[in-house]
């Protein structure tokens with residue numbers, strides 16, 4: 621069971637999803653979580669449940685073992701440089717969630733030799749369904765396990781090399797938005813052919829969940845499952861081919877590559 625004292629520095633969209641996921645584990649001691657933000661207004665509902673909140677980053681890390689930094693890429697290095705005097709390399713493990721900021725850059729801005737990890741979760745942490753890609757240069761098994769098990773509490777984890785972190789950002793973190801846009805389009809199509817939005821949404825979301833589960837549980841290639849649905853001369857293949865004529869797969873792949881190129885390395 622996880623119980624590390626954790627400071628979440630910069631609890632915005634992603635930080636709050638992680639906190640909500642931890643709360644919903646019902647086993648993580650909420651008094652061991654401290655969340656920071658400059659304006660605390662929209663963290664107050666967490667405080668009512670027992671999470672500590674503060675806008676003082678140095679106070680937040682004082683008793684923490686894990687420091688999860690969920691700041692934007694443009695200010696993470698500056699904030700970490702300010703926090704550096706309060707960081708204790710013997711005690712702290714730092715995990716950065718910032719897109720495109722390397723372990724080397726983080727180490728240089730802190731100027732201390734502490735264990736540094738990068739992790740790329742997604743906002744499905746909120747419902748404990750994140751997939752979190754993790755990398756580090758830390759060979760300490762115990763610390764590795766600690767970081768992994770923290771993120772396992774809000775979904776699953778995959779260990780990757782640092783040079784794949786930007787690719788992980790795109791398909792794992794941006795991926796939530798791509799899939800949601802796909803779902804929205806399917807709902808819109810469902811409405812056009814007769815359903816009200818609510819019913820269309822129920823059918824589509826469960827269908828997407830079911831399709832995912834088929835691949836997760838059966839470990840199949842998508843096309844294997846597609847073959848089972850596409851009746852010869854049937855409506856599925858007619859629709860699928862029309863989507864492909866209009867650039868469905870191509871649009872998605874081009875979007876993924878554009879997102880990837882947008883990340884400054």
Ligand SMILES: NC(=O)C1=CN([C@@H]2O[C@H](COP(=O)(O)OP(=O)(O)OC[C@H]3O[C@@H](n4cnc5c(N)ncnc54)[C@H](O)[C@@H]3O)[C@@H](O)[C@H]2O)C=CC1
Nearest residue numbers: 630631632633634635657658690691692693717718719793
């Ligand atoms: N939103 C997402 O789905 C994902 C975001 N990321 C990465 O996570 C990081 C955070 O992203 P978001 O949560 O979307 O951004 P966000 O802007 O919602 O959250 C950052 C938070 O940090 C706070 N903040 C700014 N300066 C601060 C300071 N000095 N001390 C304490 N708090 C401060 C801001 O008020 C804000 O609430 C980014 O680096 C992003 O690239 C990674 C994976 C997914």
Ligand SMILES: O=C(O)[C@@H]1CCC=N1
Nearest residue numbers: 719789790793794795
């Ligand atoms: O859009 C962004 O830049 C961030 C990184 C991954 C998800 N959101």
